[in-house]
Structures are given as C-alpha cells and as structure tokens.
Amino acid sequence: MDQRAARTALLDAAEELFYGRGVQAVGMDDIRSASGVSLKRLYQLFPAKEQLVEAYLERRDERWRIALAEYVAERSDPYERVLAVFDWLGTWFADPGFRGCAWINCYGELGAVSPGVAEQARRHKEGFRSDLRRLVEATGLPVDPLAEELHLLAEGAIVTAGLLDDADAGERARGAAARLLAARGAPVKG
Amino acid sequence: MDQRAARTALLDAAEELFYGRGVQAVGMDDIRSASGVSLKRLYQLFPAKEQLVEAYLERRDERWRIALAEYVAERSDPYERVLAVFDWLGTWFADPGFRGCAWINCYGELGAVSPGVAEQARRHKEGFRSDLRRLVEATGLPVDPLAEELHLLAEGAIVTAGLLDDADAGERARGAAARLLAARGAPVKG
DNA sequence: CACGAGGGAGAACGATCGTTCTCCACAGCG
DNA sequence: CGCTGTGGAGAACGATCGTTCTCCCTCGTG
Numbered sequence: 001m002d003q004r005a006a007r008t009a010l011l012d013a014a015e016e017l018f019y020g021r022g023v024q025a026v027g028m029d030d031i032r033s034a035s036g037v038s039l040k041r042l043y044q045l046f047p048a049k050e051q052l053v054e055a056y057l058e059r060r061d062e063r064w065r066i067a068l069a070e071y072v073a074e075r076s077d078p079y080e081r082v083l084a085v086f087d088w089l090g091t092w093f094a095d096p097g098f099r100g101c102a103w104i105n106c107y108g109e110l111g112a113v114s115p116g117v118a119e120q121a122r123r124h125k126e127g128f129r130s131d132l133r134r135l136v137e138a139t140g141l142p143v144d145p146l147a148e149e150l151h152l153l154a155e156g157a158i159v160t161a162g163l164l165d166d167a168d169a170g171e172r173a174r175g176a177a178a179r180l181l182a183a184r185g186a187p188v189k190g
Numbered sequence: 191m192d193q194r195a196a197r198t199a200l201l202d203a204a205e206e207l208f209y210g211r212g213v214q215a216v217g218m219d220d221i222r223s224a225s226g227v228s229l230k231r232l233y234q235l236f237p238a239k240e241q242l243v244e245a246y247l248e249r250r251d252e253r254w255r256i257a258l259a260e261y262v263a264e265r266s267d268p269y270e271r272v273l274a275v276f277d278w279l280g281t282w283f284a285d286p287g288f289r290g291c292a293w294i295n296c297y298g299e300l301g302a303v304s305p306g307v308a309e310q311a312r313r314h315k316e317g318f319r320s321d322l323r324r325l326v327e328a329t330g331l332p333v334d335p336l337a338e339e340l341h342l343l344a345e346g347a348i349v350t351a352g353l354l355d356d357a358d359a360g361e362r363a364r365g366a367a368a369r370l371l372a373a374r375g376a377p378v379k380g
Numbered sequence: 381c382a383c384g385a386g387g388g389a390g391a392a393c394g395a396t397c398g399t400t401c402t403c404c405a406c407a408g409c410g
Numbered sequence: 411c412g413c414t415g416t417g418g419a420g421a422a423c424g425a426t427c428g429t430t431c432t433c434c435c436t437c438g439t440g
Contacts, residue, residue: 022302024214027397038418039399049398099302107353108298112212112289125353149366152346152359159345163297163315169342176339176370183369217427228388229429239428 007045009035014056019102023053023109050114057120060102065127078139079186082150085132086177089154090170093161100162141184150177197235199225204246209292213243213299240304243296247310250292255317268329269376272340275322276367279344280360283351290352331374340367
C-alpha cells in the first residue's frame with residue numbers, strides 16, 4: 001500500500017468514525033484498526049490528530065458540495081435548481097447514516113479549543129452559502145436578502161433534521177423557500 | 191454554604207465554563223475552582239460529570255425559554271409577538287459571550303455518546319418549537335406549516351450566528367419571517 | 381475536655397489516549 | 411550470505427482527568 005492509498009484509507013476511516021461517533025470518542029487506535037494503516041504511517045501522514053480532523057472536514061466539504069452541485073445540475077430551470085437544494089438536503093436526511101451536520105458537530109466539539117477546526121467549519125458554511133447565492137443569482141431575482149434567507153432555511157433544516165430526527169425538515173424548508181421565491185417575483189408553478 | 195447555595199454555585203460555574211469552552215475542555219477541578227465548592231460536595235450533589243452537564247442544560251433551558259417568553263410578552267399584538275422572537279434572538283447574538291447554541295454544541299460534542307445529553311438537546315429544541323407554535327396559534331393564522339417554517343428560520347439564524355459570527359442573522363430571519371407571515375394572510379405593516 | 385460527624389484541601393488512583401519507541405521481519409543489493 | 415533500511419505490530423510513555431481517598435480542622439454535644 002503506497003502513501004496515496006494509505007492516506008485515502010485513513011481519511012475514509014476517519015470520516016466514518018468521526019462522523020458516526022464524534023471526534024473525541026474515537027482514538028487514533030480505532031483509526032488504525034479501521035483503516036489497516038499502521039500508527040507509524042499514520043503519524044507520518046498526519047503528525048497530529050488535529051490535522052487528521054481538519055483533513056477529514058476538508059475532504060468532506062469538497063465531496064459534499066460537489067454532490068450537491070451535481071444534483072442541482074440535473075435540473076435546467078434556475079428556480080428549480082434553487083429548490084433542488086432542499087430536495088437534496090431531504091435525501092441526505094433520509095440516509096440511514098445521517099447524524100446531523102459534520103461541521104456543526106465538530107464545531108460544537110472542538111470549535112472553542114481548535115482554531116483549525118473552527119476555520120474548517122466556517123469555510124464550509126461560507127462555501128455553502130455562496131453556492132446557494134450563485135444559484136439565486138442565476139434566477140435573475142434580486143439576490144439580497146433572498147439568498148441569505150434561503151440559506152437560513154437550509155441551515156435550520158439541517159440542524160432540525162439532525163437534532164430532532166425530523167427527516168421532513170427538507171420538504172418543509174423547500175415549501176418555505178418556494179414561498180419566499182414567489183414573494184420575490186419568481187413565477188409560480190401552475 | 192448550604193447545599194442549595196452550593197448547587198447554585200456549581201451550576202453557575204458549569205454554565206459559564208461549559209458554554210464558553212465546551213464540556214470536554216473543562217475538568218471537574220475547573221468547576222471546583224470556579225465555584226468554590228469542594229470536590230466532595232460536588233460529587234455528593236452530582237455523582238458524575240454527565241449529571242452536572244444534564245443539570246446545566248436543563249436549567250439553561252428553563253432560563254432561556256422564560257427569558258424569551260418575557261421578552262415576547264412585552265408586545266401585545268400577536269403578529270408582533272411572533273416577530274419579537276427574532277428580535278430576541280438578535281439581542282442574544284449580540285451578547286459578547288455568545289458562542290452559539292449550547293444544546294447544539296453539546297449535542298455535537300456528546301450526543302453520540304451520552305443519551306442523556308442528546309435527550310436534553312432534543313427536549314430544548316422541541317420546547318422552543320412548541321413555544322413558537324403557540325405564538326403562531328395566537329395569531330389565528332393556519333398554524334401548519336407556518337410555525338414549522340418559522341422554526342427553521344430561527345434555527346438557521348442561531349446556527350449561522352454562532353458559526354459565522356453573523357450577528358445580523360436575527361434581523362434577516364425576522365425579515366423572512368415577516369414575509370412568510372404576510373404570505374399566509376397576516377396584515378402587513380404600512 | 382473528649383469525641384464523633386461533617387466538610388475542606390488536595391493527593392492518589394485508574395483509566396484513557398495521543399504520541400513515541402522497541403523490536404523484528406523482510407526486501408534490495410553487494 | 412550479510413548488511414542496511416523500511417515498515418509493521420504493538421508495547422511503552424506521559425499527560426490528562428474523572429473519581430475516590432486520606433488527613434486534618436472545626437464544631438456541636440455530653
């Protein structure tokens with residue numbers, strides 16, 4: 001197994017374990033067992049646990065936002081694209097492994113104690129917000145404050161789905177989003 | 191110092207430290223120093239750290255929701271009362287000690303590992319949601335799905351204010367809430 | 381004063397865990 | 411075959427921290 005494969009195996013194991021149980025509940029030894037990579041190699045690639053956590057968040061951010069973008073790109077109508085964000089959230093919430101937002105969870109766990117983790121969480125949320133803003137721009141509607149409002153709905157749905165196990169939060173957010181779009185002049189479905 | 195005063199001192203210290211730094215970053219010794227209560231007494235009142243954490247969340251929930259209710263009760267118009275929830279969130283976000291939602295943070299930190307903490311977080315969020323629902327009921331507007339939508343906005347504002355340091359999230363959520371209310375037939379200010 | 385109960389201060393204990401070190405197997409190469 | 415260095419397995423180390431224990435002081439009571 002070369003360095004590249006080891007790195008991938010480590011990040012895969014880290015993602016599954018950290019997301020599922022929380023960072024502090026997972027030891028480096030658990031990562032080792034789950035990945036099959038020796039501790040020596042682990043510490044060569046990630047000299048401290050914190051760096052593994054940050055790398056996990058960074059890679060997940062990339063994947064998460066790309067998956068969202070691909071899902072959205074399946075629609076052609078710009079309004080539908082905006083609403084598809086909420087559909088996608090709904091499919092995420094329905095995933096059996098769903099356990100809330102990885103970045104919110106990590107921020108709660110380590111944000112006060114690890115600037116790097118706090119930064120990753122901030123970056124992810126800002127990235128998501130600007131992705132959403134771009135989708136709103138494409139509709140031609142006035143972006144402010146519409147995009148921010150839709151972002152609040154999305155974040156609210158994520159947190160509610162995670163904490164209250166409320167998988168319908170996506171649909172409900174979609175409904176509210178449609179109403180806000182209509183209030184701003186989007187053509188209403190008939 | 192009698193038992194009652196010791197309990198209060200402990201919960202005060204726990205609240206300040208746990209909220210400010212996260213639960214796992216605070217040792218029982220820190221609680222002892224900050225409260226002035228001896229370890230022996232601490233363990234008499236809270237036989238394990240987890241119970242102190244749960245008691246902290248429970249007392250904070252009570253205070254938080256009462257403070258919100260009192261703020262809201264200063265207005266008499268039922269629509270204004272609903273919107274006042276978002277004003278109150280805005281004042282909370284502006285507090286210099288604001289560091290996001292205590293329950294979301296604790297859930298991220300311990301939710302996967304401590305059922306008691308997960309339960310407290312769930313209870314708080316459900317309590318908040320039903321408080322909001324009652325305020326919407328008082329307007330006479332159809333409650334579903336309006337109340338849920340407003341709840342998503344509020345949660346989104348809380349999480350965004352915490353993570354992105356965005357103190358204006360309250361105002362923005364208030365704007366969106368006003369629009370959703372208007373779309374459901376509330377009389378518009380003019 | 382004797383004495384026992386209760387409480388405070390802080391040492392001690394035991395477990396966990398991030399990180400490093402030791403030891404060994406084995407492959408490449410003369 | 412011997413030498414060398416890379417890497418794996420897992421023991422060891424050191425720190426932290428939740429929890430308990432020890433020791434001592436104090437105070438109320440006979």
